[in-house]
Amino acid sequence: xxxxxxxxxxxxxxxxxxxxxxxxxxxxxxxxxxxxxxxxxxxxxxxxxxxxxxxxxxxxxxxxxxxxxxxxxxxxxxxxxxxxxxxxxxxxxxxxxxxxxxxxxxxxxxxxxxxxxxxxxxxxxxxxxxxxxxxxxxxxxxxxxxxxxxxxxxxxxxxxxxxxxxxxxxxxxxxxxxxxxxxxxxxxxxxxxxxxxxxxxxxxxxxxxxxxxxxxxxxxxxxxxxxxxxxxxxxxxxxxxxxxxxxxxxxxxxxxxxxxxxxxxxxxxxxxxxxxxxxxxxxxxxxxxxxxxxxxxxxxxxxxxxxxxxxxxxxxxxxxxxxxxxxxxxxxxxxxxxxxxxxxxxxxxxxxxxxxxxxxxxxxxxxxxxxxxxxxxxxxxxxxxxxxxxxxxxxxxxxxxxxxxxxxxxxxxxxxxxxxxxxxxxxxxxxxxxxxxxxxxxxxxxxxxxxxxxxxxxxxxxxxxxxxxxxxxxxxxxxxxx
Numbered sequence: 518x519x520x521x522x523x524x525x526x527x528x529x530x531x532x533x534x535x536x537x538x539x540x541x542x543x544x545x546x547x548x549x550x551x552x553x554x555x556x557x558x559x560x561x562x563x564x565x566x567x568x569x570x571x572x573x574x575x576x577x578x579x580x581x582x583x584x585x586x587x588x589x590x591x592x593x594x595x596x597x598x599x600x601x602x603x604x605x606x607x608x609x610x611x612x613x614x615x616x617x618x619x620x621x622x623x624x625x626x627x628x629x630x631x632x633x634x635x636x637x638x639x640x641x642x643x644x645x646x647x648x649x650x651x652x653x654x655x656x657x658x659x660x661x662x663x664x665x666x667x668x669x670x671x672x673x674x675x676x677x678x679x680x681x682x683x684x685x686x687x688x689x690x691x692x693x694x695x696x697x698x699x700x701x702x703x704x705x706x707x708x709x710x711x712x713x714x715x716x717x718x719x720x721x722x723x724x725x726x727x728x729x730x731x732x733x734x735x736x737x738x739x740x741x742x743x744x745x746x747x748x749x750x751x752x753x754x755x756x757x758x759x760x761x762x763x764x765x766x767x768x769x770x771x772x773x774x775x776x777x778x779x780x781x782x783x784x785x786x787x788x789x790x791x792x793x794x795x796x797x798x799x800x801x802x803x804x805x806x807x808x809x810x811x812x813x814x815x816x817x818x819x820x821x822x823x824x825x826x827x828x829x830x831x832x833x834x835x836x837x838x839x840x841x842x843x844x845x846x847x848x849x850x851x852x853x854x855x856x857x858x859x860x861x862x863x864x865x866x867x868x869x870x871x872x873x874x875x876x877x878x879x880x881x882x883x884x885x886x887x888x889x890x891x892x893x894x895x896x897x898x899x900x901x902x903x904x905x906x907x908x909x910x911x912x913x914x915x916x917x918x919x920x921x922x923x924x925x926x927x928x929x930x931x932x933x934x935x936x937x938x939x940x941x942x943x944x945x946x947x948x949x950x951x952x953x954x955x956x957x958x959x960x961x962x963x964x965x966x967x968x969x970x971x972x973x974x975x976x977x978x979x980x981x982x983x984x985x986x987x988x989x990x991x992x993x994x995x996x997x998x999x
Contacts, residue, residue: 519584528567567641587988598619624652630960648730653861654733658679792854800848801816832947935953946978
């Protein structure tokens with residue numbers, strides 16, 4: 518690994534994240550709240566950036582794959598640590614709790630260690646939502662979009678940070694693609710904030726919830742989440758934005774250039790919509806038959822919760838802990854799968870589910886026709902054996918990690934269903950789980966060991982395992998190749 522190159526790029530990222538803290542600082546000034554936590558946190562960001570810049574190369578020309586992975590993984594770790602300080606220096610959280618809150622925000626998990634959001638300063642509430650928005654599209658994607666001098670290695674870093682097994686670039690040049698993605702991201706956010714305001718939220722809440730929705734994060738300014746507003750039009754608007762944020766943002770760029778038909782031709786998005794529709798029908802029928810809910814209410818709550826958990830946003834409009842077990846199992850499956858590759862959603866990704874299913878059918882066909890040449894196709898593309906192997910490896914790591922986290926959380930005192938639900942919720946970055954860590958719960962009373970486990974699980978889920986796990990390979994740290 519070229520430490521000088523990696524240090525120089527992480528220096529730029531940490532300095533950029535220091536500048537981001539100007540926004541909550543200005544919010545604190547506007548509401549006449551304490552500003553020192555943000556000033557000190559900014560100073561720490563700039564000091565670290567200066568140190569890394571001193572150790573790094575003056576000019577970054579190019580990156581190899583290993584350096585790109587290192588920049589992505591180490592910058593996410595650094596920024597997660599730096600962003601704990603506003604919480605800690607405000608005297609609101611312990612260092613461990615502040616780290617969990619920071620990682621939950623940046624990874625878009627949206628679960629909180631705060632027991633009561635109503636007592637928090639508005640600047641802290643805004644900062645929480647801002648971390649969602651920063652981490653949702655990707656720290657590096659936003660950085661490349663706003664600071665094009667990132668170097669020719671931008672593609673390496675974005676590939677390491679992006680979600681899904683492959684990226685569909687609607688624009689050939691990576692910097693132009695980053696700018697296009699950021700433009701779509703910003704447009705969706707502004708649109709959501711305006712519509713939420715028109716539907717009854719005050720402007721501050723609307724901006725915060727827009728950040729959380731488009732980033733599919735889930736932080737709210739209210740303890741009751743979206744349920745606080747008790748508004749059907751607002752719930753429908755949130756559903757719409759959660760669903761469109763679950764699609765590959767690249768297809769919106771492509772649709773802008775080639776027409777809206779691109780959306781309907783995208784196999785992954787159609788499968789995702791089918792999954793949400795099927796889950797909504799099954800859950801609403803289950804709620805009507807077993808819980809006695811009237812059809813309109815059952816359909817609305819089933820649709821909202823299905824969209825919320827499949828997109829891994831994690832907004833709550835109804836306490837699904839009170840729902841029948843059949844509905845809860847469906848919700849766990851939705852969290853496990855997540856949204857589309859290239860979206861702000863977490864989870865395994867619909868793309869991988871499609872490829873796993875296609876691979877399974879290809880294997881069965883080869884059993885029937887041993888001499889036939891059968892390729893795995895999805896979305897009009899042929900997938901190589903190496904790509905399919907990567908998908909299978911990711912699926913194995915994803916599921917084995919969930920079992921490992923379940924065992925560690927259970928060892929901390931949680932029952933098995935609660936531990937399993939929390940493991941899926943953190944690996945998929947969906948937030949609310951089941952049992953002890955259900956929809957209406959927070960993580961304030963969670964044992965310290967469990968907090969450390971979920972912090973690692975959230976980070977591993979957001980970086981899709983490989984980018985983080987590769988840091989543990991001894992060969993990764995050698996100077997002269999693998």
